[in-house]
Amino acid sequence: MSDNFVEVQGLRKFFNVGNNRILKAVNDISFSIKQGETLGLVGESGCGKSTAGRTIIRLYEPTAGSVTVDGVEVTKLSKSKMKAQRRNMQMIFQDPFASLNPRMTILDIIGEALDIHGLAGSRAERKRRVEELLELVGLNAEHASRFPHEFSGGQRQRIGITRALAVEPKFIICDEPISALDVSIQAQVINLLMDLQKKMDLTYLFVAHDLSMVKYMSDRVAVMYLGKIVEIAKSEDLYANPQHPYTTALLSAIPVPDIEDEGRKERIVLQGDLPSPINPPSGCPFRTRCPAATERCAQEAPELRETRPGHLAACHYA
Amino acid sequence: MSQEMNVNVTPGAGSNPFEKIGRDQNGGERIVRKSLTAWQNIRRNLYENKLSMVGLYFIIAIALMAIFAPWVTGLITGYNYFANELANANQPPSWAHWFGTDDLGRDMWVRTWKGAQISLFVGIAAALIDLVIGIVYGGIMGYFGGKVDETMNRIAEILYAIPYLLVVILLMVVMPQSLTTIIVAMSITGWINMAWIVRGEIMRLKNQEYALASKALGAGSMRIIFRHLIPNAMGPILVTLTLTIPGAMFTEAFLSFLGMGVKSPVASWGTMIDNGRQAMTTYPWRIMFPALFLAVSMFALNVFGDGLRDAFDPKMKK
Amino acid sequence: MRPILEVKDLSVSFDVFGGEVQAIRGVNFTVNEGEAVAIVGESGSGKSVTAQTVMRLIATPPGRIKNGSIMFNGRDLLSLSEKEMRKVRGNEIGMIFQDPMTSLNPTMTIGSQITEGLVKHQKLSHSAAKTRAIELLKMVGIPNPEVRLKQYPHNFSGGMRQRVMIAIALACNPALLIADEPTTALDVTIQAQIMELMKDLQKQMNTSIILITHDLGVVADVCDRVIVMYAGQVVETGTIKEIFRNPQHPYTKGLLKSLPRLNQSKDEPLIPIHGTPPDLIKPPQGCGFCSRCEDAMRICATEAPEVTTISETQMVRCWLQDPRAAKGAGMGKEESA
Numbered sequence: 001m002s003d004n005f006v007e008v009q010g011l012r013k014f015f016n017v018g019n020n021r022i023l024k025a026v027n028d029i030s031f032s033i034k035q036g037e038t039l040g041l042v043g044e045s046g047c048g049k050s051t052a053g054r055t056i057i058r059l060y061e062p063t064a065g066s067v068t069v070d071g072v073e074v075t076k077l078s079k080s081k082m083k084a085q086r087r088n089m090q091m092i093f094q095d096p097f098a099s100l101n102p103r104m105t106i107l108d109i110i111g112e113a114l115d116i117h118g119l120a121g122s123r124a125e126r127k128r129r130v131e132e133l134l135e136l137v138g139l140n141a142e143h144a145s146r147f148p149h150e151f152s153g154g155q156r157q158r159i160g161i162t163r164a165l166a167v168e169p170k171f172i173i174c175d176e177p178i179s180a181l182d183v184s185i186q187a188q189v190i191n192l193l194m195d196l197q198k199k200m201d202l203t204y205l206f207v208a209h210d211l212s213m214v215k216y217m218s219d220r221v222a223v224m225y226l227g228k229i230v231e232i233a234k235s236e237d238l239y240a241n242p243q244h245p246y247t248t249a250l251l252s253a254i255p256v257p258d259i260e261d262e263g264r265k266e267r268i269v270l271q272g273d274l275p276s277p278i279n280p281p282s283g284c285p286f287r288t289r290c291p292a293a294t295e296r297c298a299q300e301a302p303e304l305r306e307t308r309p310g311h312l313a314a315c316h317y318a
Numbered sequence: 319m320s321q322e323m324n325v326n327v328t329p330g331a332g333s334n335p336f337e338k339i340g341r342d343q344n345g346g347e348r349i350v351r352k353s354l355t356a357w358q359n360i361r362r363n364l365y366e367n368k369l370s371m372v373g374l375y376f377i378i379a380i381a382l383m384a385i386f387a388p389w390v391t392g393l394i395t396g397y398n399y400f401a402n403e404l405a406n407a408n409q410p411p412s413w414a415h416w417f418g419t420d421d422l423g424r425d426m427w428v429r430t431w432k433g434a435q436i437s438l439f440v441g442i443a444a445a446l447i448d449l450v451i452g453i454v455y456g457g458i459m460g461y462f463g464g465k466v467d468e469t470m471n472r473i474a475e476i477l478y479a480i481p482y483l484l485v486v487i488l489l490m491v492v493m494p495q496s497l498t499t500i501i502v503a504m505s506i507t508g509w510i511n512m513a514w515i516v517r518g519e520i521m522r523l524k525n526q527e528y529a530l531a532s533k534a535l536g537a538g539s540m541r542i543i544f545r546h547l548i549p550n551a552m553g554p555i556l557v558t559l560t561l562t563i564p565g566a567m568f569t570e571a572f573l574s575f576l577g578m579g580v581k582s583p584v585a586s587w588g589t590m591i592d593n594g595r596q597a598m599t600t601y602p603w604r605i606m607f608p609a610l611f612l613a614v615s616m617f618a619l620n621v622f623g624d625g626l627r628d629a630f631d632p633k634m635k636k
Numbered sequence: 637m638r639p640i641l642e643v644k645d646l647s648v649s650f651d652v653f654g655g656e657v658q659a660i661r662g663v664n665f666t667v668n669e670g671e672a673v674a675i676v677g678e679s680g681s682g683k684s685v686t687a688q689t690v691m692r693l694i695a696t697p698p699g700r701i702k703n704g705s706i707m708f709n710g711r712d713l714l715s716l717s718e719k720e721m722r723k724v725r726g727n728e729i730g731m732i733f734q735d736p737m738t739s740l741n742p743t744m745t746i747g748s749q750i751t752e753g754l755v756k757h758q759k760l761s762h763s764a765a766k767t768r769a770i771e772l773l774k775m776v777g778i779p780n781p782e783v784r785l786k787q788y789p790h791n792f793s794g795g796m797r798q799r800v801m802i803a804i805a806l807a808c809n810p811a812l813l814i815a816d817e818p819t820t821a822l823d824v825t826i827q828a829q830i831m832e833l834m835k836d837l838q839k840q841m842n843t844s845i846i847l848i849t850h851d852l853g854v855v856a857d858v859c860d861r862v863i864v865m866y867a868g869q870v871v872e873t874g875t876i877k878e879i880f881r882n883p884q885h886p887y888t889k890g891l892l893k894s895l896p897r898l899n900q901s902k903d904e905p906l907i908p909i910h911g912t913p914p915d916l917i918k919p920p921q922g923c924g925f926c927s928r929c930e931d932a933m934r935i936c937a938t939e940a941p942e943v944t945t946i947s948e949t950q951m952v953r954c955w956l957q958d959p960r961a962a963k964g965a966g967m968g969k970e971e972s973a
Contacts, residue, residue, distance in 0.1 A: 044823035059530050086536040099527035103549045109528075112545075113535050139347060150349050152912045153679065163531065182678035182850050184887075187894035187908035194905070209823055216896035216906070239898060253828035255853030257880065257895050269832050270825045273793040335935035336960045342927040347912055362653060 004032035004068075005203045006056075006171055011065035013048075013055045023278050025051040027227035028065070035170075038197070038204040040218030040235065042211055042250070046274050048227040050094075053173045053207045057091050058082060069171055087117055090164035094176040096156035100148035106134070106159055107144040113166035133162045137192060154185035158192065165196070171203045178213060190217055212254050215239055223247050226277055226285035229304060233311035243313035246286045284315070292317060360553075363629035370625020376618035380611065384434035387427070397425035399432040400583035408601045418603040420593065429585050430607050436586035437567050437612065440501060444566035445559050447505040452512025453555065457543045459513065460520025467517070474510045482507055486573065495581055504569055508562070515558050519551035526550075553630030560623035564616040571612060587612045637668035640811055640844050641690070646704035648682075648689050651697055655917045659685040661868040663704070667812065672838055672845040674855040676891070677865035680913055683848050686865070687814050690846075691731055692721050709811065727757035730805030734817040736797035740789040746773075746800055747785035753807050772803040775840075776833060795826035799833065806837065814846045819854060831858055852891055856880065861949070864888050867914050867924025874950035884944075884952040886929045923955065931956060 013026040025048040033039045043049045055062050058074060067074050069089050077085055093099035100109055110130045111120070120126035131141040137158040148156060157177060164172055174193065178186040190213060196202060208214045214221055215235050222232040223246065231244040242248045249268045272289050275281055281288050287297040296316055304314040364370065392398050397415075403423035411418045417426035459470045486503040493499040520543065523529065529546050537545075548555075567587075573579050574588025575595075582589070587608040594605030643665050650657045660682040667673050677683040688694050690706055692713060706713040713724065725731075733739040741749060750772060751765035760768065766785070773781035776799040789797060798818060805813055815834065819827040835858050838845055847859055855862055855876070862879040864872040864887065872885040883889045890909040900906075911928040914920050920927065926936040936955050944957035955961060 044825060054530070057534055059533055083536040086534065091531065091534045093527040093531060095527055099531055101528040101532075101546050101550065103552075112532065112537070116536050116541070143347075143349075146349065155347065155912060160531070163535070167535065183852065184678050184891055184894055184909040185912075187896075187906040188910065191906055191908055194902075211824065212896055212898055215898060216900055216902065219902075236901075249825060251898075253824045254898065255824075255827070255831075255851065255857070256898075257852040257856055257892060267828065267832075269828050273795055273826070274823075335938075336933050336955075336958070338931060338933050339937075341910060341930050341932055349915070359653075 003034055005035040005037075005070060006033040006205070007066075007068040008032065008056060009066045009068075011052065011055060011067065012063040013051050013060055014063045017278060021278050024227050024280070025277060026055060029222075029224070029227075029229045030065075031222055031229065031232060033171075033203055033205060035203055036197070036201050037220070038206055038218045040214035040221040041205060041207045041224060042209060042214050042221060043224035044209060044274055046277065047224045048277070049207045049209075049224050050175055052224070053091070053175045053205060056205070057086075057089055057173055059091075083116075087167045088169055089171040089173070090167060090169040091173045091175060092157075092160050092164050092177045095180050096153050096160060097148075097180070099160050100156055102148055105145055105147055106130075109148070109159065110134070110144075110163050110166050113163055117167055119167065129166075133166055134159075136165070136196075137162050152185075153181050154188055157181060157185075157189050161189075161192065161196070165200075168200075170201070171205075173205045173207065175207045176209065177206075179208060179210060186213065193217070210254075211250055223250065226275065226280050228285060228314065230286065230315070231311075231313040232304070233308075233313075237308070237311055241308065241311070243307045243311060243318040244286075244315045245290050245292055247313075360629045364625055367625040367628060370622050370628075373618040373621035373625065376614060377622060380434055380615050380618075381438060383431050384438055387431035388435070391425070391428050391431075395425075397428045399424060399429045399585060408597070408604075410601075411603055417607045418601070420590075420604050421597065421601075424583075426603065426607055429590060430587075430611060433585045433587040433590050433608055434611060434615075436497065436580060436584065437570060437588070438615075440497065440504075440570040440586070441563040441567040443501050444504045444508055444569075445562040447501070448509040448512045448562055449555070449559055451505070451509035453516050453548060455509065456513035456516025457520055457548060460517035461524055461539060461543050461547065463521070471517075474513060477507055478510050480507070486578065490578055495578070497580055497584075500570055500573060500579065503573075504566055508566070512555070512558055512562070515554055516548075516551060519554055520547050523547045523550055553627075557623055557627040557630065560619060560626055564619040564623075567612065567616060637671065639666045640669045640709060641667040641846075642705075642707040643686070643690070644705045644707070646686070646689060646706065647702040648685055648694060649700050649702055651700065652917070657915075657917045658919050659868055659916060660689070661916075661919065663865070663868075663870055665863050665870060665873065667844050667846060669811075670838075670842045670844060671861065672847060672859045674847045674849060674859040674862045675865060676849060676852055676855060676862055678850050678913060680867075680916070681865040682868040682916075683850075683865050684816055687731075687816050687846065687848050691725060691729060691814065692716075692718075723757065726753045726805075726810075727808045728810055729812045729814060730808070730810040732798070732801045732805050732813070732815040732818045735821050736794050736801055737821070739801060740797055742789050745786055745788055746792070750785075750800070750804050750807055753804065757808050768807070769803075772807055773800070775806075775837070776800070776803045777829075778803075794822055795829060798822060798826075798830055802830075802833065802837070806841065806843070809841065810843060812844045812846065814848070816848045817850070818847070820849070820851075827854065834858055852880075853895065864891075867919065868916055869924060869953065871925065871954070872950075872952045874946070878947065878950040882946075882950075884946055884950070884957065885925075885954050886931055886956070887925050890928075923953075933961065 009030050011026055011029050015023040015025060017023045029052060031039065041049045041052065051060065054060050056067050062075050072085055074082065074085055107127060107130050110133060111126050114120040114126055114129060120129055130144055134140060134143055139155065139158060151159065178189050181189060194217065197204060206214060206217055218235050220233065221235045221238050222229050223244065224230065225246050231238065231247045238247065239251065242251055249270045252268045268291065270289050275288055283299050283301050284297040287293040290297065300316065302314045302316045304312050307313045307318045388399060401424065406419050406423035407421050409415055409419040415425050415427065417430055419425055420429065455470065459467045485506055489499060489503045524547060529542055532542050532546055570579065570586060571588030571591060574586055575592045579589045580586050590608035591605055594608065598605050643663055646660060646663045648660045650659055663686055675683045675686065685694070689701060690713065694701065701714060713721065716724065747766065747769055750769040751762065754760045754765040754768055755762065769785060770781045773784060778784055778796060778799055792800060819830050822830065831854055834845065847855065849855060859876060861873065861875050863870055864885065866887050872888050879888060883892060893907040894909055896906055909928055914924055914927065922938050923936045923941050926932045929936065933955055941953050941955045943951050943953050945951050
């Protein structure tokens with residue numbers, strides 16, 4: 001307990017979508033992250049992974065559950081205490097074209113972080129600090145006076161990272177930071193994130209749908225399906241011995257940029273689409289698409305349990 | 319620095335063109351395109367729209383005449399808008415009185431431009447009051463949503479439902495017949511439209527990632543609304559503003575026509591039209607000039623407002 | 637194999653404020669009958685502009701086709717009138733777009749969107765068109781086609797819509813299908829379904845396919861040949877095997893190296909391509925990739941490289957192929973980071 005930097009317990013986030021229908025975007029998830037560790041959170045769109053990230057940093061108010069970051073329970077903090085706590089935890093967003101205010105210069109976008117927390121005494125100091133931060137991510141001082149639309153996607157994403165770093169956080173939630181970028185640029189951003197992690201001892205929650213990048217980047221990976229965590233394990237172990245049939249299918253769907261199938265498993269093409277999280281299937285949420293589903297799966301919801309040392313999966317047959 | 323590196327690359331005499339130099343350490347990040355802010359882009363789009371530029375020039379010309387014409391004419395000829403000169407009543411346009419004179423022998427040229435002053439002032443003042451109330455009220459409605467939005471929206475709807483003339487007539491009873499009363503009367507319900515426009519824009523923008531990023535940094539609601547959301551909603555707001563001015567001018571004319579306008583000897587285009595209407599067939603110049611200028615300036619403002627909308631959102635054009 | 641599409645010296649520019657963006661600069665390629673070809677490149681490389689030019693979907697202005705020819709089944713598409721072109725679109729060449737959420741008309745049923753082309757181009761009767769539409773939906777793997785036909789796009793999920801798009805594109809048995817990033821907006825499991833489907837359909841119908849993508853990963857399974865574009869030019873072409881096993885252009889190599897292998901450990905750093913692609917409002921004088929190339933030479937900055945033929949099927953545009961280039965330079969410094 002004590003060495004866990006981030007501790008999420010029984011987190012739920014429900015949205016009322018009208019007509020008394022409840023969308024259970026995040027439905028009772030628990031995990032922990034050690035200091036300096038990266039936890040990958042993967043799943044398809046609509047599985048609740050982004051909502052989970054946003055609820056942890058309280059962009060959405062959680063419906064239930066607790067989130068502890070650096071020893072502080074954040075879900076019940078008052079406004080002013082939460083503001084102070086936000087210096088500890090930050091977020092990097094998915095869409096580099098939407099995450100920077102188009103009417104502000106880069107100086108003001110990054111400078112805002114300093115303004116909010118009173119981290120720069122004078123205008124000159126603010127400017128100097130922003131330029132320092134830009135250099136940290138491989139941009140330079142001349143970029144400070146430019147507007148977001150003048151930059152390429154990769155450059156913008158680095159500006160987004162700079163903004164998050166400006167308050168010197170210890171925990172960063174990366175919400176699909178590379179999925180909107182070109183392949184040749186993705187590696188730049190991943191390398192940058194990993195460099196920064198080493199340099200500043202950062203703890204990451206890395207939310208993504210690209211399992212190959214997550215596997216490479218993370219120490220441990222949690223797989224989400226319809227608001228639930230279905231499997232969580234060390235990334236090598238998850239890749240080598242997937243326990244949940246959904247994880248197996250996800251892994252086999254990764255496009256491999258090679259012609260001969262070395263080391264690739266038989267591709268399992270899942271049938272059908274993700275069921276609606278407003279009206280999820282009874283029992284195991286995955287049973288409607290699972291190639292191995294049985295009668296039992298429709299009746300009993302499987303618990304997340306240890307199936308191998310340090311490897312948890314929610315499947316009756318794991 | 320990077321400039322110098324680039325120069326080095328040109329093959330000098332004797333240097334081997336096939337010598338390896340590696341990648342340009344900085345060149346890949348350089349921005350070559352001329353910096354063009356969003357506002358510059360809008361201005362450029364506006365310049366290309368000839369009709370709306372004509373509208374703008376008309377508005378500027380009328381405004382300049384309204385400010386200077388009564389004063390300059392007074393210096394040269396000694397005419398003013400209030401002194402009666404019954405011997406000269408109802409003169410047709412001539413070299414001495416370009417627009418003729420009215421039933422009390424006052425110079426119509428001076429009175430027309432004096433009227434422009436009042437009409438434009440009423441239009442602009444009413445529009446600005448709408449702007450301020452509308453932005454604050456609509457901004458709060460849109461950003462907080464839920465119960466706040468519902469309550470505030472109900473209040474606005476109730477105000478909107480009260481017959482407008484009733485409000486004006488009631489106000490006239492409690493307040494003296496003056497310019498202030500007219501502006502107040504128009505503002506009581508005038509801002510609602512602006513508030514709804516702002517509300518819609520804010521609702522659209524508040525889940526943009528840049529607003530979320532600012533919230534994650536610890537920014538307060540007011541900062542997010544006024545630093546991030548309103549500046550990005552400026553397009554529709556400005557368009558509504560320019561289209562409110564002619565509306566207010568028309569309402570003022572309409573109220574004057576009903577005898578609720580400014581008191582003689584002060585003139586607005588509305589009171590002058592009302593006054594001229596009584597002698598429309600015998601002395602047509604008394605209604606012609608104020609009516610012509612009212613029509614022209616309303617047309618010019620509408621054309622300019624449309625051009626502005628296209629400039630903000632060029633996609634709307636086709 | 638008979639070439640079905642031959643693009644020669646194609647140049648397209650867009651007039652913008654402050655200059656001319658040279659989106660594609662002298663592109664040459666061929667697509668043979670029954671062949672699946674991938675055009676790979678990052679955003680701004682000109683791959684989508686190329687596809688849209690083939691379909692004549694470029695808005696003019698601001699777009700301008702400056703030069704070149706597009707021979708399709710013996711006709712130059714660039715010389716056709718708009719009316720003639722309308723007969724080609726949808727009938728002889730089908731197209732699938734990136735975003736299945738916006739490329740279907742939300743106010744029309746799926747059925748009428750599929751039959752529209754059949755009635756217009758193939759002169760089928762309404763009942764015959766309906767029968768064919770049901771056949772098509774079955775073929776792209778949509779269950780209960782008779783019921784689905786009467787539904788609107790909002791009743792379909794993203795993956796299902798993309799299947800409908802494919803059904804529409806294939807309705808008239810086109811000789812060529814252009815798929816512009818058909819799976820970028822979809823999840824991996826759905827992406828796998830769609831790719832599988834395209835592969836099957838190509839085998840069944842012997843349609844030629846141009847698959848446009850920025851992800852080399854999805855290419856390997858479906859395509860026979862790859863065209864790599866960078867900064868508005870074709871920098872390398874070759875068969876799948878040649879591109880994956882013997883890439884010649886430093887950009888192609890970089891693309892392959894910047895993807896993590898599933899068995900790559902966290903301690904082996906990824907090898908990214910540094911920097912940002914050039915802004916084509918001011919295209920580089922020499923090779924477009926020069927400023928990001930680890931193996932760049934002096935000449936790369938000043939003179940554009942010519943095409944070198946490596947094999948009957950592989951061609952590359954790079955100075956490293958020049959016999960005067962230092963030996964071994966082409967092998968690159970793999971570990972330079």
